[in-house]
Amino acid sequence: MTTTEQNIESILIPILEKVSDPEIPVLSIMDMGVVRSAVIENNKVKVQITPTYSGCPAMDVIGDDIKAALKTAGYDSEIELILAPAWTTDWITPRGRKALEDYGIAAPLNAEADKDVLLNGKRLVKCTNCGSTNTRLVSQFGSTACKAQFQCDDCQEPFDYFKCLK
Amino acid sequence: MKNENLYKYILGIADNSLILGQRLGELTGHGPSLETDIACTNISLDLFGQVRSYYQYAAKIAGDNRTEDDIAMLRKEREYVNVLLVEQPNTNFAYTIARQFLFDVYHFLFLTQLEKSKDLTLSAIATKSLKEVSYHQRFSTDWLKRLGDGTAESKEKMQEAIDGLWTYTDELFHQTEADKAMVSEGVGVDVTKLKEAYYEKVEAVLKEATLTVPESKWFQKGGKQGIHTEHLGYLLSDLQYMQRTYPNMEW
Numbered sequence: 001m002t003t004t005e006q007n008i009e010s011i012l013i014p015i016l017e018k019v020s021d022p023e024i025p026v027l028s029i030m031d032m033g034v035v036r037s038a039v040i041e042n043n044k045v046k047v048q049i050t051p052t053y054s055g056c057p058a059m060d061v062i063g064d065d066i067k068a069a070l071k072t073a074g075y076d077s078e079i080e081l082i083l084a085p086a087w088t089t090d091w092i093t094p095r096g097r098k099a100l101e102d103y104g105i106a107a108p109l110n111a112e113a114d115k116d117v118l119l120n121g122k123r124l125v126k127c128t129n130c131g132s133t134n135t136r137l138v139s140q141f142g143s144t145a146c147k148a149q150f151q152c153d154d155c156q157e158p159f160d161y162f163k164c165l166k
Numbered sequence: 167m168k169n170e171n172l173y174k175y176i177l178g179i180a181d182n183s184l185i186l187g188q189r190l191g192e193l194t195g196h197g198p199s200l201e202t203d204i205a206c207t208n209i210s211l212d213l214f215g216q217v218r219s220y221y222q223y224a225a226k227i228a229g230d231n232r233t234e235d236d237i238a239m240l241r242k243e244r245e246y247v248n249v250l251l252v253e254q255p256n257t258n259f260a261y262t263i264a265r266q267f268l269f270d271v272y273h274f275l276f277l278t279q280l281e282k283s284k285d286l287t288l289s290a291i292a293t294k295s296l297k298e299v300s301y302h303q304r305f306s307t308d309w310l311k312r313l314g315d316g317t318a319e320s321k322e323k324m325q326e327a328i329d330g331l332w333t334y335t336d337e338l339f340h341q342t343e344a345d346k347a348m349v350s351e352g353v354g355v356d357v358t359k360l361k362e363a364y365y366e367k368v369e370a371v372l373k374e375a376t377l378t379v380p381e382s383k384w385f386q387k388g389g390k391q392g393i394h395t396e397h398l399g400y401l402l403s404d405l406q407y408m409q410r411t412y413p414n415m416e417w
Contacts, residue, residue: 054294055215083219084290086297119304139201140305141208145215145298149201165297 007037012045015073022061023144026103029062033091036082045070045077050087053145089165104128105147106161114164118148127152128159173227174344175354177237178390180220181248184238185398186269187213188405189256198259205305206262212298219291239409243399244392251334253389253398257327260313264327267306271367272338272360273299279355288353307371314375321376328372329380336385338364
C-alpha cells in the first residue's frame with residue numbers, strides 16, 4: 001500500500017504511453033504518473049490508476065481510454081482506482097514536464113517556490129511564451145483543479161501554471 | 167448491515183463535504199468575480215471528489231447493491247447528518263468566505279487526525295484530501311483577512327457574517343454514537359479534542375483580520391442528528407431534482 005514504485009510490465013508500456021490525459025492531450029498518462037501498476041494475468045490486464053485530484057473528472061475517461069487501448073492491442077482489462085499512496089506532482093516525468101511547457105502550461109515549481117508564488121506574490125514562474133519570470137498570479141485556481149492562472153508582464157501572455165502537489 | 171457504525175461514521179464525514187460542495191457549486195457563473203467564481207467551484211469539485219471516495223466506501227459496507235449515487239441522491243432530509251454550518255446559504259460573499267473559513271479550519275484539523283486511522287481506506291482518503299483542503303484553507307483565510315482588514319464596508323459585512331455563523335461552530339465538536347464507537351476502535355477521530363486548537367486558530371486569524379471574536383456562548387445543534395435548518399430542504403430539492411424526476415437515470 002505504501003510503495004511509490006510503479007509495477008508495469010514492459011510489454012504494456014508502449015500501449016499505455018499512447019493514452020493521453022483528456023484535458024492535456026499532449027501529456028501521456030504514463031508521463032503524468034497516474035498509472036501505478038499494470039500486470040497481465042491469464043491474458044487479462046489489471047491496471048491500477050490514481051487520481052491527481054479527488055474530483056478530477058478526467059479519471060473516468062482515462063479508465064475508459066486505457067481499456068480501449070488495451071482492447072485494440074488484444075487484451076481485456078480491469079481498472080482499479082487506488083488512493084494510496086496519494087499522487088504528487090513529483091511523479092510527472094521530465095518528458096512530461098517538457099510536454100506541459102511546450103503546450104503552454106508552466107510545470108510545477110518545488111514546494112517552497114510554489115508557496116512563494118501562490119501566496120507571497122513572488123515572480124518565479126517562467127512564462128511559457130517568452131521565458132521571462134516577470135510573471136504574476138492572476139488567480140490561485142484555474143481552468144482545472146490542478147492549475148492556477150498567471151500572466152506575463154513582459155509579453156502579456158496569459159498562461160496556466162500546474163500547481164505543486166506534495 | 168454488518169458494520170453500521172462505520173457506515174454512519176463515514177456519512178457523518180462525507181455529508182459535510184457533499185452539502186458544502188453543493189453550496190459552492192451554486193456559485194457557478196454567479197461568483198462576485200471570475201477568479202473567485204472559479205475558486206469556489208474548484209473547491210466544490212475537490213469536495214465532490216472526496217465525497218465520491220467516501221460514498222463508494224460506504225456503499226461497499228452497506229452492500230445490498232447500494233451505490234454512491236443512491237447515498238448522495240436518494241436519502242430524505244432527515245437522513246443527512248451534515249453539520250448545520252455547511253448548509254447555510256450564500257447570503258453574500260462575506261458569508262460564503264466565513265462559512266468556508268470556519269469549516270476549512272475544522273476540516274484540516276480533522277483530516278490530520280483521520281490520516282492516523284486504523285482504517286486504511288479512510289486514512290488514504292484523508293491523506294489525499296488533506297493536500298486539497300490545505301489549499302482551500304489558504305484561500306478562505308486569505309479572503310477573510312482581505313475583507314476584514316479591507317474597507318469599512320467589507321469589514322462590516324465580514325464581521326456580520328462571522329457573527330451570524332458563529333452559532334454553528336460548536337456543533338463541529340459534538341460526538342455522535344457512531345463517533346464514539348469508531349473512536350474506541352481506533353478508526354474515528356475524537357472531535358472533542360480538536361476544539362481547543364480550532365478556536366485558537368480561528369481567533370488568531372480573526373484578530374489578524376482586525377475582526378472581533380464573537381462572545382456569544384449560545385450555540386445551535388441538530389445537524390448530526392438529522393435535524394436541519396430550513397435551508398437544507400431547498401438545497402436537496404435542487405441537488406436531487408434529476409434523480410427524483412427520472413429515477414435511475416444515468417448521464
